[in-house]
Amino acid sequence: MSENNQGPVAFDGRLFSMNRNKIPREELAQHAGKYVAFSLDGTQILVSAEEEEDVDVKLRAVGIDPSRVVHGYIPSPEEHTFL
Amino acid sequence: MSLRYHYDLEQVHNPVLALGGRYVRPRPLIPIAIVGPAGTSLREALLDTGADDTVFREAVATAIGLDLTNAPQGSGSGVGLGPVLLRFAEVTLRLATDQEQREWKAWVGFTPAKLRFAVLGFAGCLQYFDALFRGGLEEVELTVNDLYPGT
Numbered sequence: 001m002s003e004n005n006q007g008p009v010a011f012d013g014r015l016f017s018m019n020r021n022k023i024p025r026e027e028l029a030q031h032a033g034k035y036v037a038f039s040l041d042g043t044q045i046l047v048s049a050e051e052e053e054d055v056d057v058k059l060r061a062v063g064i065d066p067s068r069v070v071h072g073y074i075p076s077p078e079e080h081t082f083l
Numbered sequence: 084m085s086l087r088y089h090y091d092l093e094q095v096h097n098p099v100l101a102l103g104g105r106y107v108r109p110r111p112l113i114p115i116a117i118v119g120p121a122g123t124s125l126r127e128a129l130l131d132t133g134a135d136d137t138v139f140r141e142a143v144a145t146a147i148g149l150d151l152t153n154a155p156q157g158s159g160s161g162v163g164l165g166p167v168l169l170r171f172a173e174v175t176l177r178l179a180t181d182q183e184q185r186e187w188k189a190w191v192g193f194t195p196a197k198l199r200f201a202v203l204g205f206a207g208c209l210q211y212f213d214a215l216f217r218g219g220l221e222e223v224e225l226t227v228n229d230l231y232p233g234t
Contacts, residue, residue, distance in 0.1 A: 009123050013114045014180040017089045025094050040125070042114075052142050052197075066146065070114045072127035073199045077096035081108075 009040070009067060016042035016070060033076035037069040048074070084183045088113045090221040091127070109221045112200060117191075118175035121148020126201045130214065130223060134204025135159070137176075138169060138192040143201070147174065151193060159192065167196040176208065178225065187211060187233025 019042035031048040047058040091112035098104040154170040169192035189207035
């Protein structure tokens with residue numbers, strides 16, 4: 001099976017989660033209500049878009065392989081409680 | 084050995100009364116890799132003990148090269164979410180930390196519905212793990228059980 005052109009993606013989910021929680025509130029606010037791509041270590045938001053499908057388009061436009069990021073979503077602070 | 088993750092701390096504008104006025108909502112969101120015939124995609128996904136199935140958006144199937152044209156179909160629903168189409172396919176799922184990596188084959192659902200988060204439910208994921216949700220520490224620990232089929 002061909003995982004991708006660069007071999008298996010190595011990632012540390014625990015480190016990702018810890019770093020993701022350290023992203024400053026101001027930076028998260030810029031992407032609220034959008035789908036995002038985080039760096040593999042969770043330290044940065046690389047791109048964001050209103051539609052999930054557009055995230056990969058934006059990644060490729062800046063030369064980033066979409067298989068080398070973690071895709072996620074930043075809820076808007078006004079969104080309803082998640083049930 | 085086990086896989087341990089901190090909860091995601093979602094920032095909110097208004098204090099959460101039920102959490103003593105905190106300005107965050109802790110959630111067990113963890114990163115998971117989905118491997119298909121043409122690639123891998125990493126997604127944040129919600130560990131949900133109330134979900135019957137493991138579900139991703141159809142965009143994930145496209146990203147990993149899965150053709151869902153003739154896939155077995157089902158439907159799913161959630162609170163505030165009407166019935167949505169699910170198309171099922173077998174993929175490889177991978178969880179990894181610096182301490183441990185687990186990889187297994189699972190049948191998961193793909194939906195065109197605009198989910199905010201992928202869902203790691205019983206079938207395909209939690210059936211294979213004993214999950215300890217430490218509310219006080221806001222972390223979750225997953226340990227493989229006897230049903231775990233992977234490596």
